[in-house]
Amino acid sequence: MENTEPIGFIDSGVGGLTVIKEAMKQLPNENMIYLGDTARCPYGARPAEQVIEYTWQMTRFLVKKGIKMLVIACNTATAVALEEISQQLDIPVVGVILPGTRGAVKASKNQRIGVIGTLGTIKSQSYEQAIRSRDLNAHVISLACPKFVPLVESNQYQSPIAKKVVAETLVPLQNKKIDTLILGCTHYPLLRPIIQNVMGRQVKLIDSGAETITEVSMLLDYFKLGNLYATKTGELTCYTTGSTKLFDEIANEWLQGPTIASKHIQLGDE
Amino acid sequence: MENTEPIGFIDSGVGGLTVIKEAMKQLPNENMIYLGDTARCPYGARPAEQVIEYTWQMTRFLVKKGIKMLVIACNTATAVALEEISQQLDIPVVGVILPGTRGAVKASKNQRIGVIGTLGTIKSQSYEQAIRSRDLNAHVISLACPKFVPLVESNQYQSPIAKKVVAETLVPLQNKKIDTLILGCTHYPLLRPIIQNVMGRQVKLIDSGAETITEVSMLLDYFKLGNLYATKTGELTCYTTGSTKLFDEIANEWLQGPTIASKHIQLGDE
Structure with a gap:
């Protein structure tokens, strides 16, 4: 045992x-x-x-x-x-992609799900396909955030620069009526408080990790x-x-x- | 596919x-x-x-x-x-027992976990063993609630009688400092609003189903x-x-x- x-x-x-x-x-x-x-x-x-x-x-x-x-x-x-x-x-x-997908499908009430990740992850459309294949009625809005990983790796993830970069990067996700956002990169939970603040409390963040x-x-x-x-x-x-x-x-x-x-x-x- | x-x-x-x-x-x-x-x-x-x-x-x-x-x-x-x-x-x-166990270990912050279920489930000590085998430091407080299933099967789960029975049954779980309670019977989520009310908002209910x-x-x-x-x-x-x-x-x-x-x-x- x-x-x-x-x-x-x-x-x-x-x-x-x-x-x-x-x-x-x-x-x-x-x-x-x-x-x-x-x-x-x-x-x-x-x-x-x-x-x-x-x-x-x-x-x-x-x-x-x-x-x-x-x-x-x-x-x-x-x-x-x-x-x-x-x-x-x-x-x-x-x-980490299918667990994040399942978490989002479970959490979302309006079936409008955002995904943020690296260029490679977003380009692969892995989340989009995984979500849509499971739920025909889901809408997926994806956004690559190439500046986020370097912020974390350089240990600047709690800095004022991080706040500025996150706010500017996430502009395209505003007013998209998503109720759930997948943190589709395992680095992003370190930026979670900032991301939550920018997206607002009504958006549920899914930590794929x-x-x-x-x-x-x-x-x-x-x-x-x-x-x-x-x-x-x-x-x-x-x-x-x-x-x-x-x-x-x-x-x-x-x-x-x-x-x-x-x-x-x-x-x-x- | x-x-x-x-x-x-x-x-x-x-x-x-x-x-x-x-x-x-x-x-x-x-x-x-x-x-x-x-x-x-x-x-x-x-x-x-x-x-x-x-x-x-x-x-x-x-x-x-x-x-x-x-x-x-x-x-x-x-x-x-x-x-x-x-x-x-x-x-x-x-x-349904291991998923409920995992959900509770994930949710609990003070490692004090309550379990309610039928006589058979509680007697089997299945939850207790599953939780303790995974987390040496967890405390598990179990309680059999034999009156709950008949309330649901007779479609009385929203009645004043249900409120009375639930409140009386859960007395032994009060003041036990649990922060998480496993609904260790798939009938119990129908009684969830009543159970939540009796236990208080600070206790997280885990729906094993x-x-x-x-x-x-x-x-x-x-x-x-x-x-x-x-x-x-x-x-x-x-x-x-x-x-x-x-x-x-x-x-x-x-x-x-x-x-x-x-x-x-x-x-x-x-």
Whole structure:
């Protein structure tokens, strides 16, 4: 009943930590390994082939660590690489787009749903297709926000600049009568208070990462992979391809849990 | 991509209609068949062996109809029969107890969680074990509410009697400092306004049935069973072993959708 193997999480940078935060709450028993490809972040404007290659590099690194499940905690990578990776691995692989879709369909009352994400995610139309295929009557309004990820990765997500950039970027979503907005990038929940303020309290924000943990929790149960009846809290190990200092600053501020001391690794030299 | 086979739902009576209501919202494309064993309701005080036998009778009836997934939309039946039925069927089988557990762990901030259910569900300690196995630090306070199901089945769930019974029954949960209460019986959401009023607004009520539909939605995606890109809304067919008149009254009042005209069937004469 006790499966102590870790769950693996990958992201282009620190964004997937928003998924980790929810995992620490909902799955306190589980051991976790996180890998952020900070050195090559952002992924949003990169060609799909390159994102797929980078995602495979991260995946192979974590599979060698003996993970029992892989979470692609990055919308850009999920949009282009989930299908291929989940077909080729023999452990369950979870992306963030379908959980975000389900969360939005569940929350929306007027079936007018907004989606914000990176250029890559919005261009892929993944959310639009996922929502429309499930609900013929849903309206989806999408907007790429390429300036948001750099704000987070540079640890400026609480700054006055962030407020200005978010307000200016979200103008096209005003007066569109959406009642639900999907944060279609795992970096965006760090900007959540600002986004909520700009959109107004009547708009429900869907954190695709948080929804993803519900799916992870469900799959742990379904495939009987959970670390049940643990006698101590799970551990989190972090790796980054970039600056460990910047990563740890953001991680410790965001997670407010046991101190994170990430390890530096290099990808792409296999 | 279009799998029009129905999803099957079974319950001891009309309680599973609360799960259906959520399914109509979250999965508007899906065709559904519902079977309520109203003639033998409530299940709550029956011996486990008998509940297992009745649940198998309902299951066999729906399997013959060609369902692609089975939802045991009854906590009492889930507690004693889910494991056995899911092992023996070759379609995915979903119960209501783990989804309710996940919803509560996700929602609770002080890790003090209340559970109300039938005698059978509470006696099984299913919620208690599921929560504690996932979170060592959680406190679970359980209470059997055997008078609630008859209030709903007799269509008295909005009456002054219901208010009195609910208030008296929930006294043992007062001052227990719970911030989350699992409605561990699919009948209870019909009493939700009364329960919320008695418990106070600070207590978050978890509708195990609504959480279950998130799991159903996820499994439809994971196993690629969804009725995607449908061109019309799914249909709901209802069967009851009891009075179709009473069933239809409750169903139409509760679902507020296309008119339900249930069909009467008899179980147990196989």
